[in-house]
Amino acid sequence: MSLQVTVAAPFKQMHKGEMERSQFVFFLALDRKWMNVDQANAVLRLAEEAGMVKVGEGIVSPLFDVSAVAIPLGFRPGPEVFDAPDPCHDLVERIAAAVEREPGEVVAEMNQVIDEEFDGKLRAGAAAVLLARRYGVEWNDLLPEIRKGVTGKK
Structure with a gap:
């Protein structure tokens, strides 16, 4: 669940249905300072493998209803975000x-x-x-x- 919340956060915060890959990585790594750039790219890769997002021609599009995901106040992804879904x-x-x-x-x-x-x-x-x-x-x-x-x- 943490991966889904982490992926939904940039879309909800920026009020976008899709965004450039660089914007997504920037949000996780530099704007929120939740992780470094390599980790943000790893999150994107995991989300794509899990079928949560589609990445094509530099554009990241969510494949789930982002508005249905609640982002807790003060949310910060933990290390479990890098675990493969079981x-x-x-x-x-x-x-x-x-x-x-x-x-x-x-x-x-x-x-x-x-x-x-x-x-x-x-x-x-x-x-x-x-x-x-x-x-x-x-x-x-x-x-x-x-x-x-x-x-x-x-």
Whole structure:
């Protein structure tokens, strides 16, 4: 979530639907002093890989509704902004919210599925999808990223 807030901030603050790459980097690195220029470019790259923005011909365009993102007062991105998104973790959080349990309990149930139903021969992402299906939790939007984690293919 922090990456999305970080990416939304320049668009919301500058009231723009798209901006030049240099403006985006300038906002993060020099205007807000949240990071250095290399880190700002890394944020842009991560956002593009995550499908949050489109970068073409020097123009950055958000691929999500920027107006729907709330930027907390005094927001400053932490080091977690550079972490790659973990679709398995996101799915565990969704399942936990749907069944009103702690994420740790959902992980324990995933481990039980892996050990008891698949003799330890199932990856965590696949186990999370199985639990999501059992509980009727939406997971299709995470499928491409989960598939990468399960198969190791991009």
